[in-house]
Amino acid sequence: MNRSARHRALPLVAIGAVALLALTACSSDDDSSSDASTPPSTSASATGGSATTSAAPKVSGTVTVFAAASLKETFTTLGKQFETTYPGTKVVFNFGGSDTLAASITSGAPADVFAAASPKTMKTVTDAGDGDGAPSTFVRNQLEIATLPGNPDHIATLKDLTKPGLKVALCAKTVPCGSAAQTALTASSLKLTPVSYEQDVKSALTKVELKEVDAAVVYKTDVNTAGGKVEGVDFPESAKAINNYPIVELKNAPNDAGAQAFIALVKSAEGQKVLSGAGFLNP
Incomplete structure (x- = not known):
């Protein structure tokens, strides 16, 4: 091959080499991209050990x-x-x-x-x-007085519950609603003897719903869920007895x-x- 022919062939060889390198690089990039997008598989030890990838416990039962x-x-x-x-x-x-x-x-x-x-x-x-x-x-949760619908006894304050002849239900003193009621009464320097101490707040509320008592000290949430079966009366002392x-x-x-x-x-x-x-x- 003469010198001029060799000069013409060299650029073609160089172009081919560059193209080959570019193709190889693309192939490498494609492999890396594929690895990154594929979630790692769960692996176990060669001796049959447990999988190393942990998952959140399934909620069932x-x-x-x-x-x-x-x-x-x-x-x-x-x-x-x-x-x-x-x-x-x-x-x-x-x-x-x-x-x-x-x-x-x-x-x-x-x-x-x-x-x-x-x-x-x-x-x-x-x-x-x-x-x-x-x-x-x-x-x-905060306390509230539950009265009969329409509040026929015109109960407006915690002190009104001490009126003679008024029948009131409280939660037992060992129950949170009863302990909170005692805290409110003590803060107001009031003494109240209920006709009934109930073992939970729902029982105290039921006494009013069945008209077995005139009022009960329960939670605001209980008055809300009772709907029109009772009427709620707020009293400021309840702020000192939030549970x-x-x-x-x-x-x-x-x-x-x-x-x-x-x-x-x-x-x-x-x-x-x-x-x-x-x-x-x-x-």
Whole structure:
């Protein structure tokens, strides 16, 4: 080949080399892109060990929740939402006076979650070592006087409940609503002897609904859920007796994943919307 021919061939060779390098680079880039977009596969050890990639526990089965009676309506609603979110699950509730529920838990009753109407009753459970982690306050609640519809006895203040002949129901002093009522009465230097001490707030409210008493000291949320069956009367002393509601997963929860998921729902924006809609105060 003469010199002029060689000069013409060299550019063609160089162009071919550049094209080959570009093609190789593209192929390398394509391989890297493919690796990045493909999720890593679960790997196991050569000896047959467990997978190294962890996943969130699946929520299934029955979740047992012990909750203060005043949470009945809202927690029932949240329980249905929970079952919709996690198909195949079932939430079983035990509603009652917080002190009674706490005693059941410390006696070994199987449950996953405890939601109390006061830190004092929650402390009964945690002091016994039955709580898994620290409880957290998820709502607060304030007292209100429930009267017969139309308020025929013209009750306007807490002091009016001490009128002669007026029949009043209170929660038992060991129950959070009863303890709060006593705090309000003490702050007002009032002494009130009810015709009935009830074991939970719903029982006290029922006494008014059935017209067995003229009034009862309950929570605002209970008056709200009763609708037209009772009439609520606010009193300023209630501001000195607001109850914090704590919730905790129980130490030996049969359904650990379910307990965590239910507590997460209660504390979520959706859960708080349901609770505040019933009259509960923000934590």
